[in-house]
Amino acid sequence: MPLTPSRRGLVPPFIAMDVMRAANEREAAGHSVIHLEVGQPGTPAPAVVLAAARAALAGNRIGYTDALGIAPLRAAIARHYRDQYGVAVDPAAIVVTTGSSAAFQLAFLAAFEPRQRVALAAPGYPAYRNILSALELEPVLIEVGENAHYQPNPELLAEAGDIAGLIIASPANPTGTMIAAPELARLSAWCRDRGVRLVSDEIYHGITYEQRAETARAFGDEAVIINSFSKYYSMTGWRLGWMVVPPDLARSVECLAQNFYISPPTLSQLAAVPVFGCRDELDGHVARYRANRDLLVAALAGAGLTRFAPAEGAFYLYVDVSSLTRDSVAFCQRMLAATGVATTPGRDFDPIHGDSWLRLSFAGATTDIAEAARRLEAWLPTAG
Secondary structure (H helix, E strand, O other): OOOOOHHHHHHHHHHHHHHHHHHHHHHHOOOOEEEEOOOOOOOOOOOOHHHHHHHHHHHOOOOOOOOOHHHHHHHHHHHHHHHHOOOOOOOHHEEEEHHHHHHHHHHHHHHHHOOOEEEEEEEHHHHHHHHHOOOOOEEEEOOHHHHOOOOOOOOHHHHOOOOOEEEEEEOOOOOOOOOOOOHHHHHHHHHHHHHOOOEEEEEOOEOOOOOOOOOOHHHOOOOEEEOOOOOOOHHHHOOOEEOOOOOOHHHHHHHHHHHHHHHHHHHHHHHHHHHHHHHHHHHHHHHHHHHHHHHHHHHHHOOOOOHHHHEEOEEEEEEEEOOOOOOOOHHHHHHHHOOOOOOOOOOHOOOOOHHHHEEEEEOHHHHHHHHHHHHHHHHHOOOO
């Protein structure tokens, strides 16, 4: 009998990563590439993080830590909820993870049984549905658009049938849209009343332009909260995230973390402890993102692309390119070849309507965004 791969591993690719590989190969061949395909800040970790890492390397043996993370970091994260949101969180409820990706895996395994149905927005982050599928859970796509501010709401969820969970993100990837506090309270109550587990992706908190983001933890402790040091804190490659777990999932998450990961990266944990004192520096990055957003919007509008999801937070523009293509993957490949600008096709985020959209990250240096805007403004009118 021939060997065959597990069907659990036969999930779609994360196309943004495929695009990055192609862009890196083009760059290695000597071509100029501007990376707008991945959500990665163009700035390094703050200086105090780098100093803490150097000190840890010099004086710490960098062994295993507690599976839930080191106590000083968990305490710092709990203080962050008090200072930033006015919400009291016991450090015992904090679980430090190997990036937010590990947090999603832990959350889905702890909260759901195989074959249960979990709702999420389309467009939305593709790894949600792909991780769910690998774990033999059923992703239930909720089509959201301008009429729903690109976010799920109780009225749309009422049409989804029986669901065990709901994943939300505010600010969202790829749209940058946010859920206002009253609507977040309404979603939280809807889930609580129906026994639906809410999983709130808050990894873009801090990167907001029109309003401050609110944590779902403000509306009860039943939700799983997931955050990361990658985006606002500019620590992508350090692979460090965290969860705020409900009391009924705490031991399950701990046992899963022990068996899957032993512990999060020790050096990254030690380095991250002082990062919560860097708000002035980090908010400076957010001001740059805002300028980049406005520059890119103006350039795309000048080239005839005028329909965007409202980029209220995060560092993405989700752009309607239906006037130019109905195959966003091929379109992004042509764009990379013709201009050297790497972007992510909307199909990655929305298997229903995404072939008419693409996502551009404006997290890089303003000089790079300006050059990308110049190239796109010249090429797009010829691309149809």
